[in-house]
């Protein structure tokens with residue numbers, strides 16, 4: 001029976017279910033339905049998914065949500081290669097790692113509103129340790145890399161751009177993992193497969209690269225702007241508002257606000273009589 005996966009092109013949670021669908025070769029079996037999150041159609045909430053979030057999957061007359069549940073559901077209820085390894089120890093580790101992704105994401109997103117340089121270390125250390133666990137090439141158990149990489153890639157861009165924080169410093173396995181994945185995607189663009197470039201040791205085959213590449217719609221520059229607007233914008237008032245409006249301060253404002261030490265000038269936004277500043 002045909003199924004529909006409701007996603008948004010910018011949502012990383014939807015992206016991991018979308019990658020799972022592509023990886024299993026279910027493009028014909030599970031139709032993609034993009035939802036515009038900024039302008040959600042009323043029927044989505046009223047008739048389909050009262051949570052009004054993406055992703056959700058419509059299958060056999062049922063609607064299921066939550067991306068982690070959906071990954072497991074799609075993996076076990078549809079045909080195609082399994083995402084989870086068969087070996088029991090590896091399978092247990094894979095399930096732990098998939099579940100850990102939510103802690104990882106939450107910690108990093110929350111840190112964007114505080115001080116990431118102090119807060120994100122432990123979660124990237126956890127990934128570094130996980131990469132040491134099985135000697136499976138530079139990947140987390142092969143295809144599971146695909147379910148982690150899009151988050152790590154987004155965070156890497158934002159943390160280095162805004163906080164000058166290098167997630168790979170002191171984490172050699174993580175550095176290698178990112179390098180190999182980047183290299184794999186790049187070689188693919190240039191018309192080579194990773195096995196041609198590096199011998200057949202990478203475990204990143206063309207169908208895996210494709211499964212991921214088909215979901216890659218976010219431009220890194222747009223991503224940085226989107227995260228800045230979402231996480232770094234603060235309301236300013238009182239003397240600071242006066243100084244900003246009179247253009248008496250720029251860079252120092254942000255330092256005084258105590259958020260980031262590195263940005264230069266910012267933009268002022270007026271909304272409902274309030275004033276907001278974003279770097």
Ligand SMILES: N[C@@H](CCC(=O)N[C@@H](CS)C(=O)NCC(=O)O)C(=O)O
Nearest residue numbers: 011012013052053054055066067068
């Ligand atoms: N825990 C959920 C998170 C899904 C989620 O937060 N989706 C966002 C887009 S990235 C959303 O639909 N937000 C709309 C809203 O919260 O109203 C999952 O893993 O599926």
